């Protein structure tokens with residue numbers, strides 16, 4: 152019987168057309184759709200599969216404003232048992248250490264055997280929240296995990312390395328793992344699951360920033376990146392654009 | 408501002424990104440210290456001593472023979488306390504992703520990860536998989552921590568010189584190392600060598616479904632090109648893994664690389680940005696792939712690709 156905590160984040164949908172605020176403080180959020188961060192969906196899937204194999208409980212934890220509730224409900228509909236929503240408005244300015252501190256304090260009484268999270272978020276992409284959380288909670292961790300095997304009180308893991316290499320590692324429980332995308336097939340929520348989710352417990356707590364956050368970092372400005380190359384981009388009717396491109400490829404780049 | 412560069416080696420072989428970080432540090436400020444970590448690292452330390460540096464710290468201990476996050480964090484923390492750098496720089500490798508946030512946290516600091524540029528006190532990193540840039544400033548007291556994106560600085564711009572090698576033996580106990588690293592392996596031999604292809608047509612998630620792949624395959628056929636793909640396409644099993652381009656797949660540099668429905672995440676770009684001519688087809692004019700493209704068409708691939716095939720047939 153394992154208690155598994157899966158830390159998930161809600162992020163703007165992948166195909167969003169992003170626009171920067173006129174002041175450059177942040178992106179315009181009003182017309183965005185949101186979804187679960189992709190690697191976090193794989194962390195949830197891994198957690199649910201481990202629970203199905205060895206029994207136990209899957210608790211979902213997420214920080215963010217009220218809109219995050221929809222992503223939490225979806226995780227419950229897929230099979231998580233209960234959830235903790237740490238309500239926080241300014242997730243953008245918080246940075247990974249502050250976010251991890253808030254999560255760590257919410258998990259103090261939970262004492263999970265295993266914490267899973269995605270290896271990075273598609274919005275900020277720090278790739279750090281999980282590792283920082285492990286350090287704050289005094290747990291061993293491993294990152295970019297493709298496969299998890301539980302053997303009693305220890306884990307045998309497949310980690311991804313660069314250039315198509317992998318590595319096996321072993322570590323004791325309790326532990327924290329950050330999961331890579333693509334290692335499993337994601338399940339869909341069933342109608343039954345969606346119905347059941349409505350009765351599952353979601354504990355909402357206020358995200359209070361603990362004292363002594365130490366040095367942090369501040370996002371001063373966001374903006375669209377410029378091109379590093381002299382790109383020639385064609386748009387308009389596909390046929391005309393294609394003709395222009397082929398001419399360039401033949402006479403300028405000479406690759407045809 | 409004094410800088411400590413943490414290099415990366417495995418089994419006596421460099422991760423070449425170490426030299427990009429070294430070059431960046433030399434451009435930033437002086438003095439620059441460098442650290443190399445492991446066992447049997449004398450030769451590597453000597454090699455570093457041939458660069459313009461304040462000192463090379465050879466961090467060695469039997470418990471550092473194989474990389475572990477615990478061992479590296481504890482050892483580097485002790486080195487940082489000794490050297491007191493104001494800025495600690497890493498190459499943004501998988502290994503750095505694994506231990507640097509832990510190290511920074513143990514000193515109550517935040518690592519600015521995956522930095523692409525620096526202007527004065529401002530570090531630039533990308534958000535939303537490269538769609539947005541952010542200027543970031545450190546607040547509070549040093550040491551500050553940053554990791555640098557692959558290819559953001561050039562390894563061939565390091566400055567030669569000479570530096571003393573200073574051995575450093577951290578205090579480590581076996582029980583402090585909680586993770587046990589085992590074998591390193593590859594899944595299967597690669598049957599396809601994309602490195603030899605002159606033209607590559609690469610497809611991404613914009614294709615939507617496996618059933619749509621023939622649209623792009625036809626383009627490859629008329630060009631006599633090899634097919635490749637972004638990671639999600641291979642994860643889904645729509646194309647074999649051996650055709651994946653990027654940091655966890657192959658690195659290619661053909662005469663022409665045509666990216667169809669690929670957004671241009673950095674993990675994809677590192678595998679193809681050395682291509683001579685890069686063409687991108689994407690319906691999002693802000694897709695990061697256009698930043699590295701020589702030519703591009705903004706539009707729906709299901710309209711653009713058939714039109715392109717027709718135009719190519721005319722000139723071939």
Ligand SMILES: Cc1cc2nc3c(=O)[nH]c(=O)nc-3n(C[C@H](O)[C@H](O)[C@H](O)COP(=O)(O)OP(=O)(O)OC[C@H]3O[C@@H](n4cnc5c(N)ncnc54)[C@H](O)[C@@H]3O)c2cc1C
Nearest residue numbers: 611612613637638653654655656668669670672674690708
């Ligand atoms: C540790 C790590 C390692 C990784 N290794 C790799 C790797 O080796 N290789 C790799 O590729 N990725 C890798 N990734 C994943 C990478 O971060 C991206 O998630 C991935 O490259 C995105 O693939 P994509 O561009 O196909 O999909 P998306 O990012 O979803 O982009 C799809 C694109 O298609 C466009 N589009 C949609 N519909 C159409 C249409 N009808 N017409 C035209 N365009 C359309 C969209 O505008 C979008 O730009 C790795 C990630 C991590 C964290």
